[in-house]
Amino acid sequence: MASRPIRSGVTARVLDVLGAFTAEAPVLGLSDIAKRTGLPLTTAHRIVGELTAGGALDRGEDGRYRIGLRLWEIAHLAPASHGLREAAMPFLEDLHEVTRHNVQLAVLDPDDPGEVVYVERLSSRDAVSIVSRPGSRLPSHATGVGLVLLAHADPADVETALARPLRRFTPHTVCDPDAVRALLAQARSGGFVISDRQIEAVSLSVAAPVRQGGGPVVAALSIVVPAAGTNPHTWVPAVRAAARGISRALPAS
């Protein structure tokens, strides 16, 4: 970074300023932004001013900043949204309508295979409560969608994901790398994953892979149902069929 020309630094700083906003801190004052990015206040002030002028940030009446609608609009052109989500929505809606449970669609973070990013979630009042929402992330090893995605990921990515300490959410979370590898092998042979109470002790998920053009797995679909009184295998055919439907509907690339 130090050896890059000055202008390179500016593009990186612009991304740093945008990246200062998080789910925990979606509204930031100028000094928060300077603190989070490590930028001098005057530099932060200039970049924030220009991002605001361009609609990438919005300045509220309280003088603090939020991500702007214009950036949100551009970001919807990401393939995860514009291609994948669009193709998947009718199938998510069908599955949600037929089952009345939470239905979610996720992709592996290309920069960190240890995490999945949720692209969409359909819920309803009477479904079991879950933590995911579009744009949120969870560890791959502990989620049905993550296990499906790892099962079909590059082996080097799998090792990257399993090399770190695997976070425990409940007594049922599988945190041993070899046990996770066994789940991945099962996922590959069976074509689905049942992730049993790994994130919350009251729910389980059933997940299946979404392929692009009959080839690589690009996303995973899951349904989250109450763990009590369910035979999870009941849900497998519906989830697999919906995942295949999305695969068929996906543009080839």
Added chain:
Amino acid sequence: MASRPIRSGVTARVLDVLGAFTAEAPVLGLSDIAKRTGLPLTTAHRIVGELTAGGALDRGEDGRYRIGLRLWEIAHLAPASHGLREAAMPFLEDLHEVTRHNVQLAVLDPDDPGEVVYVERLSSRDAVSIVSRPGSRLPSHATGVGLVLLAHADPADVETALARPLRRFTPHTVCDPDAVRALLAQARSGGFVISDRQIEAVSLSVAAPVRQGGGPVVAALSIVVPAAGTNPHTWVPAVRAAARGISRALPAS
């Protein structure tokens, strides 16, 4: 712009590069980006490379670029998504479930009150087909949500929106500024809008305002139903009640 210091130019150029991606052209080669932004190829190359390194763009195997997942993730922190959409989803889902019709949530473009931006849409296979999707936009004067939003907008914004030629979509589109103003007055007194076959000749929408903290109107909710065989007033109570529910659920700011 010419009088700004060089660095200001870079932030603007970064936004220009991101803004080169559109719904019609979500995948661009480097030369397309240079052409669309008017940047020299070397400058475009440098900025694109840095945006790719930062995850704001993704480079496909075909060498062309797409909006990156990381930018999409950050953009989900926009209040339209993080605050409004989150609060609205349960009500959208209820309304969709009860009616089986398209349900949508939109905001006025803060930079152009002549257009609305769709934040969310719930559809289903058997609902009438509609053109909106999250991140897409339509003219305010021709949509139920747009008329609701203009009815409660700053009068200067209304005049801005009505000063341009108003696009006709169907023989039913209201394109006369005075006739639109009459619809806005009705919307204010009635608390809802019926937009009758203004976008497509086969459908109508019923829209109602969403308020933040009992105060300003920040969004509009609508249902889109087939125009034939419907008394649109049937849908008004459900739409208004859902919009009030979202208003109550919205964080104060």
